[in-house]
Amino acid sequence: VKVTKQKAAEHRAAIVAAAGRLFRESGFDGVGIAEIMRAAGLTHGAFYGHFASKEALAEAACNHGFAESRARLAARLDGPDGNLGRHVESYLSERHRDRPGRGCPMAAYATEIPHQHEALQRQFAAGVESYVDRLAEGLPATAENAADRRRRAVATVAALVGGMALARATAQASPELSEEILAAVRNQMEAAEGS
Amino acid sequence: VKVTKQKAAEHRAAIVAAAGRLFRESGFDGVGIAEIMRAAGLTHGAFYGHFASKEALAEAACNHGFAESRARLAARLDGPDGNLGRHVESYLSERHRDRPGRGCPMAAYATEIPHQHEALQRQFAAGVESYVDRLAEGLPATAENAADRRRRAVATVAALVGGMALARATAQASPELSEEILAAVRNQMEAAEGS
DNA sequence: TGTACATCAGTGAACGCGCGTTCACTGATGTAC
């Protein structure tokens, strides 16, 4: 059942996309190859024609997720009347909270990364680095120097990721607390930007 | 091989303690019953005399971890010259980063919680709630009203948890980035407290 | 206080299921002529 080279390439992309979504929704260890392949419209046997292992797929999916995430960040910072506040609003939204499969890889993976293999940890660290870089670029250029902007970018990312991770962790058991977390971090970011 | 009722109670406590450490180090799905029981000095067969399931143990371990964590928080806020800054320093330390097994359950578990069973999600949410409550109590009482203090407490927890989770996730692959994250969040908290 | 016996915490083998991975096979693709 050989298929066109183009079809095969599309299949590979579909596998990465499905894995990216499912891994973010259920964790690396919470989804199996069979489920991912089903979501990609194939059977599990075809998997090893595209990737050497589940680990290799996790790396590709992580990488792809960060690329998407950076693109969204860039669009919000650079778009018409784009700015940091706009990004904060959509990052700390209920929509983002409730759709982890399409959201930030940091908020989805953070606490699992230390338990994963080294190559994936490197992918993740590179993703964080690139995300911070992009955010630092987008910060309003005030009198502060580059090092200060970088510090602010890092601290902002930490607050966003922590807020989203906790909002998701509490969403089911305590929707009020979850909402409160999102609002409190949004509020804090506004205050910090104002100062 | 029946043992004293007291011994049995000690065994149960040892199981919870071992589970609390191992779950925080490797995640709920990253450690098996056998490993936990070995760490507690017993064999795996004895487990079901103490707990109904691995899920039930996870709940007990989560609960216990939050209790420890709250006690530490209270000690740092109330102790001699204790204050928020003191807590921030030790929370965002390399020592805390490198010993997740004895550290904050939120920073250890946050992104795994949504994939776990409902009872555990409730335990976790209750733990977050109690941690926030305790921190809000410890905030310097300025002119701001109770709602403002609560918001600040929530935002502070989010920044601490996000910072620690990201510092851990990047520690292996990029120690510089990991250290930078801890420093940036510490810096931001000082600035916020100063204002 | 001493003795007989029921209780029950702990042991270790075994079960069953899920999941990552392998493999023999299929049949469409794309190339050599």
Add this chain to the structure above:
DNA sequence: TGTACATCAGTGAACGCGCGTTCACTGATGTAC
């Protein structure tokens, strides 16, 4: 341009391992007399 054939993406059964859970058994505990 048409035909024969090697290639190789995809299929689905099967393997092997780890892990949560069960169970028959052991022997010390603690209770009834």
